Amino acid sequence: MKRILVTGGAGFLGSHLCERLLGLRHEVMCLDNFFTGTKENLLPLRKNPYFEVIRHDVTLPVHLETDQIYNLACPASPVHYQRDPVETIKTCVHGSINMLGLARRTKARILQTSTSEVYGDPEVHPQTEEYWGNVNPMGIRSCYDEGKRCAESLFYSYHREYATDIRVARLFNTYGPRMHPNDGRVVSNFIVQALRAEDITIYGEGQQTRSFCYVDDLIGGLIAFMEQEQTTGPINLGNPTETTMLQLAETVIRLTGSSSKLVFQPLPMDDPKQRCPDVSKAVALLGWEPRVSLDDGLKETIAYFRQRLG
């Protein structure tokens, strides 16, 4: 049994990760400031005596004893990370420094959940780990993109300077139950709109692409990556099946049987035109690959939102 710290553990991915780690019989400490995370996400876990919740902001130092750290704390939806961009940068940078300091002191292995956003609006397709990216350092997404890029730099600097035991995973768009109805990301927006028979808001012409990974697949990849000894990364984790936002909207309408209409709204600044991971490194090194199809994952997610929205 390991004692594992999950920062951002009350969020969408964090709560699933805590649950999976508890299922593997580890002791789990969830550290969160509840900026976008909720206590409801943790309800299924609270009876487990090996589960603890710590209300804390990662931008402030913390002293804990831990064997492993998964650093997830950071709002992930553009709507939320752009709400307080300075705080987003502090969370990425100061948060990483604090968690790396903790890892250094306790000799814990630490995994950073980086993002496909480090590739920006990519000129290489699909994106491989070797690609350095195309990020606008001044744009509205830069608080997140550059914050996450700086975090990667901090992880590799701690590794070189102090031999800190790091793992850097670049996560691509992931969806599933426990996304917040007001999260603002596309999958939850479309499902909530479809279930409420509201207009489905497509930004731009809907021809931009993303590749959506179901949460259970992603969590399996994260843990496999943390546990392997061959590489610090960076490693792409995501589902390589690419879809346009128009196709996603049509699929959500079909699976919900909704009467919603599509409406087109302006495309936000610097919205990446295409995104698809090359996951060959993860497949080769982790023996991992995503298994859940978009239809099956959306069905699970729709069932969750149906229940949640009543």
Ligand code: NAD
């Ligand atoms: P989320 O917004 O649901 O969860 C983030 C969690 O971090 C929340 O519980 C929030 O309250 C917490 N948090 C934010 N700032 C904090 C701070 N300063 N101190 C402590 N806690 C703080 O988002 P998510 O989708 O679960 O994403 C988790 C991580 O994975 C993020 O780091 C995100 O950048 C990364 N990621 C996610 C995706 C995805 O598609 N879900 C893709 C790429 C990267």
Ligand code: UDP
């Ligand atoms: N998007 C959309 N309608 C919405 C929300 C998002 O068309 O209601 C688009 C958005 O412009 C982007 C894609 O869906 O092209 C994915 O957006 P999301 O915010 O989920 O994540 P991103 O990958 O952009 O960080």
